[in-house]
Amino acid sequence: MxxxxxxxxxxPGIEKISDQxxxxxxxxxWRHVSERNPAWxxxxxxxxxxxxxxxxxxxxxxxxxxxxxxxxxxxxxERELWDQRLDLDLFRTAAxxxxxxKVIEFTERDGAIEALPGYNHAIEAGRIVREVGGSEQLAHxxxxxxxxxxxxxxxxxxxxxxxxxxxxxxxxxxxQGPGVVQRHLKANAREEPRTLQTYxxxx
Ligand SMILES: [Fe+2]
Numbered sequence: 742m743x744x745x746x747x748x749x750x751x752x753p754g755i756e757k758i759s760d761q762x763x764x765x766x767x768x769x770x771w772r773h774v775s776e777r778n779p780a781w782x783x784x785x786x787x788x789x790x791x792x793x794x795x796x797x798x799x800x801x802x803x804x805x806x807x808x809x810x811x812x813x814x815x816x817x818x819e820r821e822l823w824d825q826r827l828d829l830d831l832f833r834t835a836a837x838x839x840x841x842x843k844v845i846e847f848t849e850r851d852g853a854i855e856a857l858p859g860y861n862h863a864i865e866a867g868r869i870v871r872e873v874g875g876s877e878q879l880a881h882x883x884x885x886x887x888x889x890x891x892x893x894x895x896x897x898x899x900x901x902x903x904x905x906x907x908x909x910x911x912x913x914x915x916x917q918g919p920g921v922v923q924r925h926l927k928a929n930a931r932e933e934p935r936t937l938q939t940y941x942x943x944x
Contacts, residue, residue: 742779751784751802754809763834769873774844781844791854799912807910808836835882835903842866863887888925
């Protein structure tokens with residue numbers, strides 16, 4: 742079981758969410774997923790995916806930390822350049838909860854981590870956010886955040902930006918095996934397009 746203290750130790754930045762309701766929602770979502778699968782106790786042991794070992798790709802905590810740091814840069818930038826007024830608390834909250842359903846998706850059996858076949862952690866995160874009383878805006882950011890599995894097309898600027906940020910914050914590159922773009926194409930049953938650029942590439 743991942744308790745509140747363990748969560749704050751893994752993600753001290755949760756305390757920086759100034760909106761009390763959104764901060765509470767982070768704990769509510771993690772409590773929900775931990776009750777569904779109490780086997781996880783150490784957040785740092787959760788990988789990005791069973792096919793992405795932590796020693797090579799880093800853990801889920803680093804991915805979330807990266808998302809938070811990028812949104813802290815992005816939100817003021819959007820305001821300064823295009824007068825897009827985005828809610829930093831909303832983006833921070835989304836970063837902390839969008840992958841929480843991986844606690845349910847991943848199980849450990851005989852020392853190996855497995856993913857539940859057919860489970861969509863993004864759509865499930867959106868459903869959980871609604872269930873614990875989160876906003877529709879946040880729920881949609883969560884359900885549309887991933888290129889893994891059938892794509893949920895973002896309907897808001899917040900969801901669009903959040904979807905595009907997610908793969909930037911992954912230490913998953915072609916030099917290490919299938920990169921994020923290749924993985925995402927495969928997850929959507931699409932092969933790598935045979936473009937002229939691919940043909941010319943010396944890599
Ligand atoms: Fe993510």
